[in-house]
Amino acid sequence: MKILVAVKRVIDYNAKVRVKPDNSDVDLANIKMAMNPFCEIAVEEAVRLKESGIATEIVVASIGEKPCQEQIRSALALGADRGIHVETENTSDSLNVAKLLAKIAEREQIDLIILGKQAIDSDNNQTGQMLAALLNCSQGTFASKVCVENEKLLVTREIDGGLQTLSLTLPAVVTTDLRLNEPRYAALPNIMKAKRKPLQVLTPDELGVTLKQHTQLTSVAEPAKREQGVMVNSVDELIEKLKFEAKVI
Amino acid sequence: MAILVTAEHDNHTLKQSTLNTVSASTQLNDEIHVLVAGFNCQAVAEQAAKITGVSKVLYADSSVYEHQLAENIAALITELGNDYYYILAPATSNYKNILPRVAAKLDVTQLSDITAIVANDTFERPIYAGNAIATVKSLDPVKVITVRSSAFEEAAFSDSQNAEIIAVNALPETNLVAFVSEQVEQSDRPELSNANIIISGGRGLGSSENFALIEQLADQLGAAVGASRAAVDSGFVPNDKQVGQTGKIVAPQLYIAVGISGAIQHLAGMKDSKTIVAINKDEEAPIFSVADYGLVADLFEVIPELREKLP
Known part of the structure; x- marks a missing residue:
């Protein structure tokens, strides 16, 4: 089985987000960037499938400007075999990203594509589902367990109120939820080795994809601030506030 | 060309998030149709027909839709979607799974988890874990949108049915996916x-x-x-x-x-x-x-x- 993992370069999980003073966007200058946490889980799952002998090769792809090669190298250090970087500035619409990934999946004759369920910058939660639609294949989103049985992919999904298990025909798209696995850290020798693994750079043109602008960002604002609350000293005081001031119990 | 709202339900009861989504849709000033796709879900269609502001309920009842599998439901919404300017769904786990598939099939993007409607083509949505609010204008001919329920009031029910219920034929079932099992917690606590x-x-x-x-x-x-x-x-x-x-x-x-x-x-x-x-x-x-x-x-x-x- 050949696996494609898509990874996105985003603001570091712990970095503080600032809105630009002119409200045109968030300010990412001099901010620490990292692989999207859900993408780390996707890489880990692919590596585990390879370690268990199910996967034969892991291709990792990232769409974006040149620095996203760092995230491809991180994935290579974790165990992916080779990388594809599609160089473009235009990554704001998930559909464009899905179209590029679909082309890569077709070219590489991929059996399974694993992506994070959502990126922590745009919070869209849609690229994987769009990719499955474009490839006209099955999808197992928000996966908390993945296994292969009789040529089918059994995916347990996080749904409202519980879990659902589906049997997917391959090729398939899986998007990862938090509990799928706990990603490992890259060992230093593997980080060194990753520098020598192949990394191909392509353009959208080379993949035959014409990017389209679907949305326009009009402005970005800070969220409304909550008014400063008060500290209470006892349970009695809390209950009194809730009853007579907030009137919520 | 009206607004299609897809209903969230469990084949028995219409979920409240549907009401928030209808209420959001009323700000778009067009006729509102609700799609109820499920299995043995006539009760849901009847509830949907009582929502204030809804003029038509499209009702697709088939075992194909029993478990809301994205591959099947998205195909149905896509086919119906050609007649609409807007397709709105509540941003539940279920529609987060289904709706982007519809958007891609229609060659448009999705506006996820909107919290306000600024204009007919412009919406607010939180980004970066809600640390910033983006105002986004859609340039697509069809707007495919998921709605954050907590950001909109609930539409009310009227006493009697006010929308016409129209049966819609199910599409053939896909062989891409099969339902295996579901473990849903039974609880008397509110959701x-x-x-x-x-x-x-x-x-x-x-x-x-x-x-x-x-x-x-x-x-x-x-x-x-x-x-x-x-x-x-x-x-x-x-x-x-x-x-x-x-x-x-x-x-x-x-x-x-x-x-x-x-x-x-x-x-x-x-x-x-x-x-x-x-x-x-x-x-x-x-x-x-x-x-x-x-x-x-x-x-x-x-x-x-x-x-x-x-x-």
């Missing part, structure tokens, strides 16, 4: 997404046994139970209880955070609650920055006292 009161526990609870304290307090108040990611990661509760950026986004009348430090990812899921109470023994915990009422105390002393003194 997180539409509870008036939510009691959430965090790492401070220490164990799943101790988490029962939260559940008992919730039952006493008729509240839903939530959790921080830390509590989920520690295995105290299942992931569907998680409130936060990547879990449920909630905005109840009263949110009580117990033993939750308040990572930005958690705050993203609850900071729009009307009244927030934080109980934590660490007075430096960031959760106090969004709390209306903060109590620095040991939760193992506070919860029993609350149980004793609350009605």
Whole structure:
């Protein structure tokens, strides 16, 4: 089985987000960037499938400007075999990203594509589902367990109120939820080795994809601030506030 | 060319998130149709026909739609979608799974989790875990949108049926996917997404046994139970209880955070609650920055006292 993992370069999980003073966007200058946490889980799952002998090769792809090669190298250090970087500035619409990934999946004759369920910058939660639609294949989103049985992919999904298990025909798209696995850290020798693994750079043109602008960002604002609350000293005081001031119990 | 709202339901009952989505749709000033796709779900179609503001209910009843599999439902919505300018769905796990598939089939993008409608083609949506609010204009001919339920009022029901119910034929079932099983927790507690009161526990609870304290307090108040990611990661509760950026986004009348430090990812899921109470023994915990009422105390002393003194 050949696996494609898509990874996105985003603001570091712990970095503080600032809105630009002119409200045109968030300010990412001099901010620490990292692989999207859900993408780390996707890489880990692919590596585990390879370690268990199910996967034969892991291709990792990232769409974006040149620095996203760092995230491809991180994935290579974790165990992916080779990388594809599609160089473009235009990554704001998930559909464009899905179209590029679909082309890569077709070219590489991929059996399974694993992506994070959502990126922590745009919070869209849609690229994987769009990719499955474009490839006209099955999808197992928000996966908390993945296994292969009789040529089918059994995916347990996080749904409202519980879990659902589906049997997917391959090729398939899986998007990862938090509990799928706990990603490992890259060992230093593997980080060194990753520098020598192949990394191909392509353009959208080379993949035959014409990017389209679907949305326009009009402005970005800070969220409304909550008014400063008060500290209470006892349970009695809390209950009194809730009853007579907030009137919520 | 009207608005299509896809209904969230469990084949028996229409979920409240559908009402919030219809209410959002009324701001777009066009005729509103609701799609009810499921199996043996006539009761749902009848409920949908009573929602104020809805003029037509499209009703697709087939075993193909019993488990809401994205491959099947998205194909149906896509086929119907050609007749609409807007397709709106509640941003539930179910439609987060289905709707992007529809958007891609229609060659448009999706506007996820909108919290306000600025103009017919312009919407607000939170990004970066709610640390910024983006105003986004859609350039697509069809707007495919998921709606954050907590950001919109509920549409009301009228006493009698006011919308026509039109049966829609099911499409052939896909062979791409097969349903295997489902484990859904049976609980008498209200659902997180539409509870008036939510009691959430965090790492401070220490164990799943101790988490029962939260559940008992919730039952006493008729509240839903939530959790921080830390509590989920520690295995105290299942992931569907998680409130936060990547879990449920909630905005109840009263949110009580117990033993939750308040990572930005958690705050993203609850900071729009009307009244927030934080109980934590660490007075430096960031959760106090969004709390209306903060109590620095040991939760193992506070919860029993609350149980004793609350009605």
